[in-house]
Amino acid sequence: MATRHAPLRAHATPGSVPPDSLTPALIERLATSVVAAPDAARVTTDAPYTGAPLADLPVSTPGDVEDAFARARIAQKAWAATPLSRRKSILLRFHDLVLSRQDEALDLMQAENGKTRRDAFLEVVDIAITSRYYARNAAKYLKPKRRRGAVPVLTHTTELRHPKGVVTVISPWNYPLSMAAGDAVAALMAGNAVVQKPDTQTALTALWSLDLMREAGLPAGVWQMVVGRGSSLGGALMDNADYVMFTGSTVSGRKIASDAGRRLVGASLELGGKNAMIVLDDADIEKAADGAVAACFPSAGQLCVSIERLYVAESIRERFVDAFVARTKRLRIGAAYDYSIDVGSLTTPAQLGTVTAHVDDAVAKGATVLAGGKARPDLGPLFYEPTILTDVTPDMTLCEQETFGPVVSIYSYRGVDEAIARANSTPYGLNASVWSGDGARGRAVAARVHAGTVNVNEAFAAAWGSIDAPMGGMGDSGLGRRHGADGILKYTEAQTVAHQRIQGFTPPAGVSPGTWAGLLTGALKVLKAAGVR
Numbered sequence: 001m002a003t004r005h006a007p008l009r010a011h012a013t014p015g016s017v018p019p020d021s022l023t024p025a026l027i028e029r030l031a032t033s034v035v036a037a038p039d040a041a042r043v044t045t046d047a048p049y050t051g052a053p054l055a056d057l058p059v060s061t062p063g064d065v066e067d068a069f070a071r072a073r074i075a076q077k078a079w080a081a082t083p084l085s086r087r088k089s090i091l092l093r094f095h096d097l098v099l100s101r102q103d104e105a106l107d108l109m110q111a112e113n114g115k116t117r118r119d120a121f122l123e124v125v126d127i128a129i130t131s132r133y134y135a136r137n138a139a140k141y142l143k144p145k146r147r148r149g150a151v152p153v154l155t156h157t158t159e160l161r162h163p164k165g166v167v168t169v170i171s172p173w174n175y176p177l178s179m180a181a182g183d184a185v186a187a188l189m190a191g192n193a194v195v196q197k198p199d200t201q202t203a204l205t206a207l208w209s210l211d212l213m214r215e216a217g218l219p220a221g222v223w224q225m226v227v228g229r230g231s232s233l234g235g236a237l238m239d240n241a242d243y244v245m246f247t248g249s250t251v252s253g254r255k256i257a258s259d260a261g262r263r264l265v266g267a268s269l270e271l272g273g274k275n276a277m278i279v280l281d282d283a284d285i286e287k288a289a290d291g292a293v294a295a296c297f298p299s300a301g302q303l304c305v306s307i308e309r310l311y312v313a314e315s316i317r318e319r320f321v322d323a324f325v326a327r328t329k330r331l332r333i334g335a336a337y338d339y340s341i342d343v344g345s346l347t348t349p350a351q352l353g354t355v356t357a358h359v360d361d362a363v364a365k366g367a368t369v370l371a372g373g374k375a376r377p378d379l380g381p382l383f384y385e386p387t388i389l390t391d392v393t394p395d396m397t398l399c400e401q402e403t404f405g406p407v408v409s410i411y412s413y414r415g416v417d418e419a420i421a422r423a424n425s426t427p428y429g430l431n432a433s434v435w436s437g438d439g440a441r442g443r444a445v446a447a448r449v450h451a452g453t454v455n456v457n458e459a460f461a462a463a464w465g466s467i468d469a470p471m472g473g474m475g476d477s478g479l480g481r482r483h484g485a486d487g488i489l490k491y492t493e494a495q496t497v498a499h500q501r502i503q504g505f506t507p508p509a510g511v512s513p514g515t516w517a518g519l520l521t522g523a524l525k526v527l528k529a530a531g532v533r
């Protein structure tokens with residue numbers, strides 16, 4: 001039986017007491033934004049730090065999803081007709097509200113996800129950057145563009161960008177604010193309505209961003225949220241969508257892609273990874289060791305772009321491993337609603353189960369634990385130590401499969417070609433990192449890595465934060481891109497309007513088709529010879 005609005009403090013343990021801002025009244029207010037009937041079934045989420053009940057949310061039905069789409073279709077028409085300048089000002093106001101009310105978001109993210117405050121703060125930064133970027137750049141991407149006509153001067157050709165309509169956004173629990181609001185912002189700016197299903201575990205943070213966007217001026221019905229299992233709501237979310245933005249596992253992504261294919265609607269899929277970091281023999285070892293810590297353990301490794309495989313040049317392996325292990329052992333693990341902690345909790349019992357199973361399997365088959373390697377129930381039910389393994393072999397599950405936890409395997413290599421081949425040896429291709437004392441060398445190696453983003457002398461934030469450039473996965477890591485032009489144009493339909501000012505494609509009166517063909521052939525040769533593109 002679900003508990004209604006459990007008093008958080010009563011369940012918290014010392015050191016992890018949620019702040020006063022997370023009142024039952026706030027939670028209830030956010031929960032009322034879920035599209036669901038007043039007598040809907042309820043679901044209770046638990047706080048990862050303590051295992052105590054956190055929120056009690058209404059569960060949407062497929063009928064609620066249908067209702068949300070019906071409302072969204074009406075709201076979208078007015079929203080698409082709203083001047084871009086107005087949409088821009090709403091997004092910029094949202095930006096300001098997220099920054100000024102960040103403590104609420106940080107508290108919510110920590111309570112729902114178990115991450116550290118530092119990791120949560122990066123999501124606030126991300127949403128501010130994304131909102132500002134699309135508010136200020138949407139006009140450039142969406143405005144009608146003159147294109148070269150079929151017949152120079154005589155054909156006036158324009159490319160228009162229309163919103164897709166109503167976009168389904170499905171988001172996971174690991175980056176509750178970034179994943180919920182980041183993709184919605186671009187879809188909204190392009191004139192779409194959004195029906196979103198955040199993961200239930202972190203729905204409050206998503207609902208908080210919706211609340212702020214409405215406060216910023218977004219009209220009712222333009223962005224709505226439903227709560228429930230993918231297996232229950234997935235059909236209605238897919239059957240009604242004009243476009244789908246999905247972030248989650250590769251297994252779920254394949255199902256979404258096939259459902260979208262059946263309906264011939266577009267889908268952007270941001271999926272899993274088994275990201276590699278290559279430390280070249282000329283790398284600054286201290287900096288690379290700092291970089292490895294930053295790369296492997298953010299949000300307890302529950303970050304799609306975090307690193308789980310480390311390839312180190314044999315000549316520097318020992319020094320690098322010593323530096324990395326020493327830093328990792330110094331990390332402060334725990335639960336605190338302030339900036340004092342380096343590594344937080346895993347989010348769900350299932351995630352703790354996967355991490356434990358992967359490490360135990362590797363150790364049983366001969367892997368060596370250089371740091372961590374065990375759960376920390378003394379800190380809370382879902383804590384797991386930052387873990388460094390070596391002697392990992394292909395028969396171990398974690399060698400190729402995504403763990404999505406604070407676990408990294410170190411391998412050494414002899415030549416750069418070998419490092420690149422091994423980095424490229426999984427079906428995934430999301431993110432990678434290359435460390436070198438020579439920037440040009442690092443960038444040249446980066447270009448040979450099969451991954452949608454590659455960071456040189458940085459873990460992931462350089463590429464992710466380059467909001468003007470595309471971000472997404474190759475291979476089993478996904479389809480489509482977020483950020484930059486792709487991140488907003490994918491939410492639009494391109495339309496070409498070509499106005500033929502003077503008839504130009506059929507032979508003029510008195511000119512035979514054969515003569516006309518000869519004349520056109522001559523004209524084509526002239527155009528090529530003149531260097532026309």
Ligand code: NAD
Binds near residue numbers: 250252
């Ligand atoms: P998941 O696929 O199980 O779930 C993600 C979301 O999709 C949840 O909201 C879930 O309810 C929903 N869902 C699942 N199947 C659905 C269906 N058929 N119809 C509708 N909704 C459905 O993923 P997860 O395990 O919760 O998230 C972790 C995974 O997400 C990891 O593999 C991680 O790498 C990946 N991820 C990728 C990115 C990226 O940008 N590439 C970002 C974050 C997380």
